[in-house]
Amino acid sequence: MGQVAAGNPGGCGFLGEHVVRMLLQREPRLCELRIFDLHLGPWLDELKTGPVRVTAIQGDVTQAHEVAAAVAGTHVVIHTAGLVDVFGKASPETIHEVNVQGWPSVTCCGSPWTWGRKHMPSSTFGMGRRKKLQLGHSPPPHLLPSPGTQNVIEACVQTGTQFLVYTSSMEVVGPNVKGHPFYRGNEDTPYEAVHRHPYPCSKALAERLVLEANGRKVRGGLPLVTCALRPTGIYGEGHQIMRDFYHQGLRLGGRLFRAIPASVEHGRVYVGNVAWMHVLVARELEQRAALMGGQVYFCYDKSPYKSYEDFNMEFLRPCGLRLVGTRPLLPYWLLVFLAALNALLQWLLRPLLLYAPLLNPYTLAVANTTFTVSTNKAQRHFGYEPLFSWEDSRTRTIRWVQGVESSSQ
Numbered sequence: 060m061g062q063v064a065a066g067n068p069g070g071c072g073f074l075g076e077h078v079v080r081m082l083l084q085r086e087p088r089l090c091e092l093r094i095f096d097l098h099l100g101p102w103l104d105e106l107k108t109g110p111v112r113v114t115a116i117q118g119d120v121t122q123a124h125e126v127a128a129a130v131a132g133t134h135v136v137i138h139t140a141g142l143v144d145v146f147g148k149a150s151p152e153t154i155h156e157v158n159v160q161g162w163p164s165v166t167c168c169g170s171p172w173t174w175g176r177k178h179m180p181s182s183t184f185g186m187g188r189r190k191k192l193q194l195g196h197s198p199p200p201h202l203l204p205s206p207g208t209q210n211v212i213e214a215c216v217q218t219g220t221q222f223l224v225y226t227s228s229m230e231v232v233g234p235n236v237k238g239h240p241f242y243r244g245n246e247d248t249p250y251e252a253v254h255r256h257p258y259p260c261s262k263a264l265a266e267r268l269v270l271e272a273n274g275r276k277v278r279g280g281l282p283l284v285t286c287a288l289r290p291t292g293i294y295g296e297g298h299q300i301m302r303d304f305y306h307q308g309l310r311l312g313g314r315l316f317r318a319i320p321a322s323v324e325h326g327r328v329y330v331g332n333v334a335w336m337h338v339l340v341a342r343e344l345e346q347r348a349a350l351m352g353g354q355v356y357f358c359y360d361k362s363p364y365k366s367y368e369d370f371n372m373e374f375l376r377p378c379g380l381r382l383v384g385t386r387p388l389l390p391y392w393l394l395v396f397l398a399a400l401n402a403l404l405q406w407l408l409r410p411l412l413l414y415a416p417l418l419n420p421y422t423l424a425v426a427n428t429t430f431t432v433s434t435n436k437a438q439r440h441f442g443y444e445p446l447f448s449w450e451d452s453r454t455r456t457i458r459w460v461q462g463v464e465s466s467s468q
């Protein structure tokens with residue numbers, strides 16, 4: 060293949076910005092890059108003076124015609140757009156609409172439109188089985204709100220873009236609602252993936268749509284080649300939750316209080332390495348379509364296995380914070396109670412204000428359940444090696460947190 064034009068829905072987000080910068084730095088064949096996002100960042104201006112034609116398009120993935128116009132003429136689409144909400148800021152309906160598709164042509168476990176509350180997709184991963192989506196009755200066209208990931212897929216098909224890379228998530232697999240540990244597992248490790256929260260539910264459905272679209276004929280007759288990348292918890296420059304923990308620690312006099320046992324491992328991966336994996340997949344999909352098409356890959360690097368809080372302290376300690384307690388200061392039942400109380404308050408206050416604290420039953424369950432990956436599938440399939448060592452990733456993140464500190468003073 061000669062020169063490459065790429066499209067990146069979600070290119071202004073935390074991960075999207077790193078993907079955009081990585082493409083511009085590390086993809087010599089790139090001649091044009093279209094960045095499509097609901098909110099365009101001011102940093103885009105600085106990119107427009109380089110050799111690659113960079114076009115920023117403000118648009119909404121739920122609007123089919125906007126997505127199709129942005130995708131037309133590109134070779135590859137890297138779809139990082141999404142509504143990442145585990146705090147109850149957006150409604151389940153909105154999360155589904157942005158992350159998956161419109162109402163209600165997809166049903167999970169039977170009943171359409173109850174997915175956000177009762178019925179979540181449930182499947183077993185790692186058994187070499189992928190269940191087909193159950194398609195319900197489609198509503199009349201005038202009732203169809205516009206879909207997110209489905210729009211990206213249809214745009215590729217209609218306009219003839221042959222390669223689609225989708226940013227999925229570890230949450231497509233777990234932690235599941237039963238709190239089963241996933242200890243250093245890989246893409247083939249059996250695990251009962253049962254979701255009840257709108258975010259992992261939407262990611263699981265969207266990933267399935269993307270994988271099932273592999274092989275569809277695009278305009279011109281060639282087959283669509285798709286694959287999905289599943290990062291664990293991403294960290295690095297621009298990570299909003301790290302920033303929140305840092306500010307919370309400052310407010311508490313330079314201290315954070317341990318809530319989760321140190322023995323609970325939570326998978327983390329550096330944003331630069333996640334971006335690098337996306338660029339490599341986009342580059343290799345054409346040559347290795349038979350091998351990579353329809354595949355999923357966990358995103359991994361050399362970041363150490365630690366608990367969520369101990370891992371954060373790798374960056375926050377050098378910035379002057381300390382984690383109080385070698386064991387959780389509050390008993391777990393009290394955390395469960397507080398998380399439930401937060402959920403109740405969120406519901407009660409919703410008509411008046413948006414109350415969306417970090418602690419809720421879902422975030423507590425995710426933080427308190429071991430979920431780590433150990434795999435080399437990306438290395439075997441497309442030669443991935445992390446671009447940034449753990450030391451590099453750590454240093455870059457610390458420098459960024461220190462920058463947050465000085466910019467907020």
Ligand SMILES: NC(=O)c1ccc[n+]([C@@H]2O[C@H](COP(=O)([O-])OP(=O)(O)OC[C@H]3O[C@@H](n4cnc5c(N)ncnc54)[C@H](O)[C@@H]3O)[C@@H](O)[C@H]2O)c1
Pocket residue numbers: 068069070071072073074075095096097098118119120121139140141142143157226227228229262289290291292293294
């Ligand atoms: N942050 C993590 O730890 C993590 C881990 C695993 C997977 N992921 C996945 O990676 C992707 C990117 O996540 P992120 O952390 O960069 O989130 P983010 O919120 O920083 O970025 C998402 C981007 O999508 C854009 N977007 C949202 N709705 C849109 C719409 N309707 N139309 C167009 N653009 C829209 C947002 O404006 C934003 O720029 C998501 O799909 C997320 O599920 C994130």
Ligand SMILES: CC(C)CCC[C@@H](C)[C@H]1CC[C@H]2[C@@H]3[C@H](O)C=C4C[C@@H](O)CC[C@]4(C)[C@H]3CC[C@]12C
Pocket residue numbers: 143145227228229230291292293300318319325367417418421422423425426
């Ligand atoms: C119990 C409290 C003390 C701590 C609460 C921390 C909580 C906000 C954190 C813990 C784990 C975090 C999630 C995890 O890193 C992975 C992902 C996957 C990704 O697709 C979206 C973000 C998400 C859900 C992180 C959100 C914040 C979580 C729950």
